[in-house]
Amino acid sequence: MFSSHKRLDKAYRHAKIISFDDDDKFILFSDCHRGDDSFADDFANNRNIYYHALKHYYTEGFQYIEIGDGDELWENRSFKAIFRAHKNVYLLLKSFYQVNRLHLIWGNHDMVYRDSNYVEKHLSTYFDPKTGKEIDLFKNITFHEAIILNHRKTKQNLFLTHGHQADWWNFVFWKWSRFLVRILWKPLNVMGIADPTSPAKNYKELIKIERRIKKWIIKKNDLLTIIGHTHRPRFPQPGDIPLFNDGSCVHPRCITGIEIENGSISLVKWQIDTTEDGVLQIVRILLEGPQKLSDYKSD
Template sequence: MFSAKKQLDKTYKQAHRVPFDDSSKIILFSDCHRGDNSFADDFANNRNIYFHALKHYYNEGFSYCELGDGDELWENLSFESLLNAHKNVYLLMKQFHEEGRLHMIWGNHDMVYRNPNYVKKYLSTYFDPKIGEDVELFCDIKYHEGIVLQHSETGQELFLCHGHQADWWNYLFWKWSRFLVRILWKPLNVMGIADPTSPAKNYKELIKVERRTKKWIVENNNLLTIAGHTHRPRFPEPGDIAFFNDGSCVHPRSITGLEIEHGKISLIKWQIATTDDGTLKIVRVLLEGPTPLIDYKTE
């Protein structure tokens, strides 16, 4: 019998722990669903926005936490097709990784990454046709089901996961879901018909997933929890249930994420804006915060 509580408990207890403090700078994105640049690749519409934003965070010294579903491996058979479609993005992520600033979580759409052997086989190197040999990509990268950011001074914990632990269908039957997506929903998606099993496109499922997650947070002393999966941004006020969601990178014409800087958390959006002279540029918009993390701490 599936239990969201058991799955979230297990993910939290086995989570990879990462220390941070008020000098740390962290950007959290999820649900990029990087595809093969076909008509079904939802990421392709926002890839320039995403690349610009990630380049900004790299230059500003941020660490990058990706909370699952970064790669769309339900619609696509191999990582190689994604790499070829969005190589500039992966090479930028490689720079984060080489500097110890990349923290990766797997979601239901890239659940194959929970197998370290799969990750080592397909993500460690790639073939560079310019020199005719394999070159390093994400050597020794580790994917986790959950990550706990622990403040080195206050002891406050921030629990990061994808969020499908509260979604029985997409956690237990992800292989069946993947089969349906590849055979049925990918071609229908091109015609604009949404997959009804996805909580991001099914409001009733979204509410159920959020309700189960919030119940678990309350039972765990209002543990500050950050997830993705539903694609719906959430930014609670201090005193409310501390359930955050960074949204997704496949919103129409924009991406959303959560920034942690100076011990505070903010919900942000990157989008294309038009200047008075008609020039298009990518801009960062502050949606919520910054709010001190300590305001969410419970004893």
């Protein structure tokens, strides 16, 4: 437990600080696990939902914060294969980046992104077969371990990080875990056998991770904290320990995320629905909130 607290403390100390006020709007997604469009690519089932939702947020002027595990770089060795599979998604993310509305946090499945040299080598450009040239993608982009949203008026801090700091196996031994996923669990995943080391598929481990982070939050004077990693959406009520979780983008047939708008926070779901005429459509469903951020502010 104490080691996880030290890791969270370090992430907090080195977090990127973004100032905001009630006029700013953010959408938080995590755990997209974008893959190569193979049978093991869990994101592929929801990519149209995700793209539609992200297009909506871009049009409405939201800033996009991805809280880790955006790319599945345990099962896949190459970003190029992932880019080819979901090129339209990355070009939309590039649109966010070009107007300074894209903020990225690395998780355990894309932990290689904490290496700026790796990011520069693999994410700066992409090859366009039509022109035969390299085209800018995320040139000079930086991934962070954590982000602090600091409200200009109230001075309230919102701490955003992936959450695997409280999961020693997936933080300290992430390379060994990655090896097991690539060699063992990826082929088994295709057959429907879940990886027991993943907290998203191991309820007991999930509870332990949440408990460790809650204890850290109490130590930090009830700091409002938003994580991913476990894939379990969380939306505490005012007065409870303020640990939020945006869920994931690999739920069966839906994605979940957290919106921050007008000084309030909400948990939302996007899914495919049908009209009475049988027409398929993608819809946004409010699950929890909106709740004023100030209701979670500690004295």
